[in-house]
Amino acid sequence: MxxxxxxxxxxxxxxxxxxxxMTRPEKIxxxxxxxxxxxxxxxxxxxxxxxxxxxxxxxxxLPLKYFLPLTLILLLIVAYTxxxxxxxxxxxxxxxxSVLFVxxxxxxxxxVGAANGMFDRISGANSKTDIINIYVLKDNSAxxxxxxxxxxxxxxxxxxxxxxxxxxxxIEENVGQEIKVEEFESWPELIASLYDGSVGAxxxxxxxxxxxxxTEGYETFESDTKVLMKKEIVTIIDVDxxxxxxxxxxxxxxxxxDVAGNISRTSRSDVNIIAVVNPDTKQVLxxxxxxxxxxxxxxxxxxMDKLTHAGIYGVDTSMETLExxxxxxxxxxxxxxxxxxxxxIDALGGIEVNSEYSFTTTHGGYYIKKxxxxxxxxxxxxxxxxxxxxxxxxxxRGKNQMAVITAVINKMASSAILNDFTGLMDSLxxxxxxxxxxxxxxxxxxMQLNEGGSWNVVNYAVxxxxxxxxxxxxxxxxxxxxxxxxxxENAKKLIQLVYDGKTLSLxxxx
Numbered sequence: 001m002x003x004x005x006x007x008x009x010x011x012x013x014x015x016x017x018x019x020x021x022m023t024r025p026e027k028i029x030x031x032x033x034x035x036x037x038x039x040x041x042x043x044x045x046x047x048x049x050x051x052x053x054x055x056x057x058x059x060x061x062l063p064l065k066y067f068l069p070l071t072l073i074l075l076l077i078v079a080y081t082x083x084x085x086x087x088x089x090x091x092x093x094x095x096x097x098s099v100l101f102v103x104x105x106x107x108x109x110x111x112v113g114a115a116n117g118m119f120d121r122i123s124g125a126n127s128k129t130d131i132i133n134i135y136v137l138k139d140n141s142a143x144x145x146x147x148x149x150x151x152x153x154x155x156x157x158x159x160x161x162x163x164x165x166x167x168x169x170x171i172e173e174n175v176g177q178e179i180k181v182e183e184f185e186s187w188p189e190l191i192a193s194l195y196d197g198s199v200g201a202x203x204x205x206x207x208x209x210x211x212x213x214x215t216e217g218y219e220t221f222e223s224d225t226k227v228l229m230k231k232e233i234v235t236i237i238d239v240d241x242x243x244x245x246x247x248x249x250x251x252x253x254x255x256x257x258d259v260a261g262n263i264s265r266t267s268r269s270d271v272n273i274i275a276v277v278n279p280d281t282k283q284v285l286x287x288x289x290x291x292x293x294x295x296x297x298x299x300x301x302x303x304m305d306k307l308t309h310a311g312i313y314g315v316d317t318s319m320e321t322l323e324x325x326x327x328x329x330x331x332x333x334x335x336x337x338x339x340x341x342x343x344x345i346d347a348l349g350g351i352e353v354n355s356e357y358s359f360t361t362t363h364g365g366y367y368i369k370k371x372x373x374x375x376x377x378x379x380x381x382x383x384x385x386x387x388x389x390x391x392x393x394x395x396x397r398g399k400n401q402m403a404v405i406t407a408v409i410n411k412m413a414s415s416a417i418l419n420d421f422t423g424l425m426d427s428l429x430x431x432x433x434x435x436x437x438x439x440x441x442x443x444x445x446x447m448q449l450n451e452g453g454s455w456n457v458v459n460y461a462v463x464x465x466x467x468x469x470x471x472x473x474x475x476x477x478x479x480x481x482x483x484x485x486x487x488x489e490n491a492k493k494l495i496q497l498v499y500d501g502k503t504l505s506l507x508x509x510x
Contacts, residue, residue: 005172008127009121011396012334017470020300023424027130029084030334033430033481035086035091035102037087037095038082038085038091038094038095039082039085039086039339041081041085041094041095041098041102041307042078042081042082042085042094042100042394043101044098044102045078045081045098045101046078046106047102047278047289048101048102048105048106048109049074049075049077049078049105051109051274052074052077052097052105052108052109052112052343053070053071053074053456055108055109055112055113055116056070056108056112057113058116059112059116059119060439060443060446061442061445061446061449061472062449063446063449063450064083065105065450066449069474071322073433077097077101080094080097081094081095081097081098081101082094082095082252083496085098086135096246097298104187104196106249107336108391109480111255112459114425115116115425116215116430117353117425117429118425118429119438119441119442120438121429122428122429122432122433123433123434123436123438123440124186124241124435124436124437125236125264125333125335125433125434125435126232126236126237126238126241126435126439127234127236127237127264128234128235128237128264128265128266128267128314128315128316129233129234129264129266129391129469130160130163130205130232130233130234130235130237130266131205131206131207131230131231131233131265131266132163132164132166132167132203132204132205132230132231132232132233133203133204133227133229133230134148134153134167134171134201134202134207134227134228134229134230135149135155135194135202135204135225135226135227135232135239135331136148136194136200136201136205136225136226136228137194137195137224137226138223138224138225138226138401140200140226142200142201143177143228144228144229144239145171145174145228145229146174146175147228148200148201148228149175149176149177149179150180150201151179151180151200151203151439152179152180152181152182152198152199152200152201152492153168153171153179153180153181153182153199153200153201153203154182154184154190154198154201154202154203154204155168155181155182155183155184155190156182156183156184156185156190156194157183157184157185158185158206159186159187159472159473160205160312160313163205163233164205166231167202167203167231167232167233168181170231170293171203171229174229175288178419178427182198182199185475186329186474186475186476187204187211187212187473187474187475188215188218188366188474188475188476189206189475190202190204191212191218191221193207194225195224201228205266205312206265207265207266207267207268207311207312207313207399208312208473209221209222210267210268211268211309211473211474213311213323215474221297225498234264235484237315237316237435239316239331239332239333239435240331241435241436241437241440242359243440244443245277245279245332245440245443245444246279246443247279247280248279248508249276249278249279249280249379249499250276250331250332250333251275251276251277251328251329251330251331251377251495251497252274252275252277252320252330252332252333252334252434253270253272253273253274253315253322253330253332253333253334253337254271254272254274254275254317254334254335254336254399255272255311255315255319255333255334256269256270256271256272256335256336257270257271257311257335257336257338259399262429263335263340263431263432263433264335264339264433266304266311266312266313266314267311268291268308268309268311269291269306269307269308269310269311269315269318270291270338270385270397270402271287271291271336271398272288272289272290272293272307272308273286273287273289273398273402274286274289274322274326274328274330274495275285275287275334276328276498276499276502277497277498278498278499279444279447280501281456281501281502281503282421282453282454282456283455283456283458283497283498283502283503283504284438284453284455284456284457284458284483284498284504285458285460285494285495285497285498286458286459286460287326287460287461287462287491287494287495288398288402288459288460288461288462289307289325289395289461290307290381290395290398290461290462290463290481291307291392291394292306292308292394292479292480292481292482293306293462293480293483294306294464294469294480294481294482295307295310295321295324295463295483296321296324296325297309297310297313297317297321297472297473298317298321298324298327299309299313299324300327302324303469303472304469304470304472305437305472305473305474306469306471306473306478306480307321307322307471309471309474310470315333315335316333318333319333325483326488326491326492326495327492328492328495331433331434332434332435333434334432334433334434334436335432335433335434336405336431336432337422337430337431337432338381338384338385338401339381339432340378340427340430340431341344341378341380341381341384341408341431342378342380342381342386342428342493343377343426343427343430343431344347344377344408344412344424344428344431345375345376345377345404345408346376346377347424347427348408348411348412348428349411350374350375350376350377350425351374351375351380351404351407351408351410351411352372352373352375352402352407352410352411353372353373353376353380353383353400353404354371354373354374354408355368355369355370355371355373355383355400355403356374356396357370357389358370358391358400359386359389359461360509361381361382361383361385361386362380362385362386362388363379363381363382363386364378364379364382364471365382366379366382366383366505368376368383368386371400375404376400380404383400383404383497384395384397384400384401384504394481396460396506399463402459414468456503456504458504458505458506459492460490460491460494461487462483462484462487462488462490462491463484463487464482464483464484465480465481465482465484465488466479466480466481467479467480467482469482471473
């Protein structure tokens with residue numbers, strides 16, 4: 001027995017000597033093979049598991065019936081890799097498994113974190129931004145607002161007067177004196193006064209620029225002028241962020257704009273769709289209203305104008321204008337910037353869009369064939385902006401815009417979403433904005449995952465007849481679409497059907 005004990009001690013001393021005599025690479029190799037390294041890897045795996053589950057919990061789209069089993073499975077995997085770290089036979093396999101899951105969790109944390117960030121950035125929008133510019137002619141010697149303090153400033157007498165007055169106060173504070181002001185009834189008169197030298201500068205909301213450059217005689221306005229001063233005015237929009245959208249019918253105003261810069265900027269709205277959603281009956285009405293619809297604007301004295309011009313006064317004005325037209329309430333808004341939208345399409349590697357017609361786009365000169373087209377971002381933008389190629393004008397453009405949105409959703413549901421995930425999340429953040437909260441959006445996704453089932457989606461578009469009539473925002477006559485009262489009444493009936501919990505159908509609706 002004594003000899004055996006001596007033999008064991010001799011082997012232990014030999015092992016200690018062998019370890020001491022090991023080179024550094026040999027020590028590293030021995031450590032990687034050791035039980036301790038397997039335990040450390042299991043600990044790292046546990047940390048990454050917890051972080052991944054925390055990010056997934058914050059995203060809040062998985063129902064508990066999926067999240068809890070997933071949590072249990074992932075923790076069991078950690079326990080399994082920990083136990084294999086104690087086994088000489090399966091130790092290597094356990095280490096490889098731990099490393100594999102750490103890599104997978106790293107990717108999952110990255111993707112879920114990016115999605116969380118995107119949801120936070122596009123949701124909860126409750127403000128509009130008006131950018132008021134002070135313009136002078138390009139060759140004017142003034143380089144800043146101080147140089148123009150003795151100029152006469154032209155302004156619009158009534159349109160957007162509140163923002164104009166705030167800008168005048170800001171100018172006077174900057175130059176330290178009261179400025180001279182001359183009022184004009186319409187922006188064509190205002191700009192003409194700048195061109196002919198009647199005033200030295202004009203104060204104008206940048207939301208008018210799109211209308212100005214599309215008007216004959218003013219196409220070069222932006223290159224003819226320069227901006228001496230810019231004032232941003234942010235206004236809070238009142239929205240109900242506490243409504244349970246999984247248990248109550250709600251309406252969303254979907255506004256498609258085409259501007260550069262901050263998506264909250266006031267601008268014309270070329271797409272005007274109301275989505276009325278009943279989550280209990282899974283009924284959805286998509287109601288399209290043409291941009292040139294001749295309506296009462298929801299501003300002082302309710303003047304008549306094109307619907308698209310309501311956007312100049314803010315997304316809230318567009319919502320209230322449509323509320324007046326259809327005698328309904330709109331709870332939230334969802335804005336799409338089609339200029340930035342092309343970046344989303346490029347990040348997805350292009351989309352497949354089904355066109356009802358063959359035509360060449362006015363913007364970009366892209367040929368679109370009847371049937372399936374593979375479009376990149378610029379081509380898709382030309383496709384959704386086109387209206388002159390169609391006899392039904394804006395009605396067909398609205399259909400094309402919905403076709404592109406549908407194509408993007410289909411592409412995002414595929415593996416293409418992983419092609420440029422970071423670029424996609426960034427472009428989504430710059431192209432979409434909604435007043436719904438991230439928790440309201442996630443609750444709808446969670447409800448659908450929990451309950452499943454298909455939705456009954458019905459599309460309806462009001463129509464009208466074209467003519468020239470006075471437009472308040474232009475101060476002159478322009479093409480408008482006079483509403484067909486029958487289609488407006490039909491739209492009201494369809495809206496009420498959704499709220500009443502009825503099954504939607506266009507049968508009997510002309």
